[in-house]
Amino acid sequence: MSIADRWDAIYADASEPRPASEFVTNHAELLVGCPTAIDLAGGTGGTALWLSAQGISTTLVEISERALGIARDAAAERGLQLLTRNADLEAHRLPTARDLGREQGWTAAVCSNFLHRPLLDWLDHLLVPGGLAFVQIATVDNLLINARPGRKYLVKRGELPDLCSGLETVSFEEGWFAGRHEARLVARRPG
Numbered sequence: 001m002s003i004a005d006r007w008d009a010i011y012a013d014a015s016e017p018r019p020a021s022e023f024v025t026n027h028a029e030l031l032v033g034c035p036t037a038i039d040l041a042g043g044t045g046g047t048a049l050w051l052s053a054q055g056i057s058t059t060l061v062e063i064s065e066r067a068l069g070i071a072r073d074a075a076a077e078r079g080l081q082l083l084t085r086n087a088d089l090e091a092h093r094l095p096t097a098r099d100l101g102r103e104q105g106w107t108a109a110v111c112s113n114f115l116h117r118p119l120l121d122w123l124d125h126l127l128v129p130g131g132l133a134f135v136q137i138a139t140v141d142n143l144l145i146n147a148r149p150g151r152k153y154l155v156k157r158g159e160l161p162d163l164c165s166g167l168e169t170v171s172f173e174e175g176w177f178a179g180r181h182e183a184r185l186v187a188r189r190p191g
């Protein structure tokens, strides 16, 4: 079964987007005046739809067509604009900003609960100079009380800022958030 098929099957019974990431919504002040955003592996679009509701032109990227369909339906119901792109963010050649529909890149990028280390190293290629990335990933400490996600989907303590090597850290924290141990990074593309 392909990765896309596996995630389509996981989303088979879903009909509504999951809630937006509170890590992102808690940073609403950083997004004021931000014209464009991209949510990478953004699932059923909860965060992307929240960004769109803030007046930000938002692109949701997913490998699961099923997840994109749920997000598109919710956008239509809520009267929100949402651009959707089906792409494999673990492909050997990662998609460029042009591939994803915006030649000059986005002013904000979100990557939440999706770990592919080369993608984090690539984030600066998807952002305009000065653009902000919001990255949220569970750490290995999460295994202390939660069996999932498995180790290969987890970052080591202190690892996340180094993975985003093209970006400057704005804020970084690690800790327990609603019963889950996460690394949370806001970082900026220099320039």
Ligand SMILES: C[S@@+](CC[C@H](N)C(=O)[O-])C[C@H]1O[C@@H](n2cnc3c(N)ncnc32)[C@H](O)[C@@H]1O
Residues within 6 Å of the ligand: 003, 007, 018, 021, 040, 041, 042, 043, 044, 061, 062, 063, 064, 067, 087, 088, 089, 090, 091, 111, 112, 113, 114
């Ligand atoms: C754990 S979910 C996280 C969804 C969302 N970002 C969130 O925080 O709720 C991981 C998402 O990554 C997507 N995904 C998995 N592999 C992918 C790939 N190679 N390229 C793009 N998306 C992928 C899945 O379809 C799924 O929606």
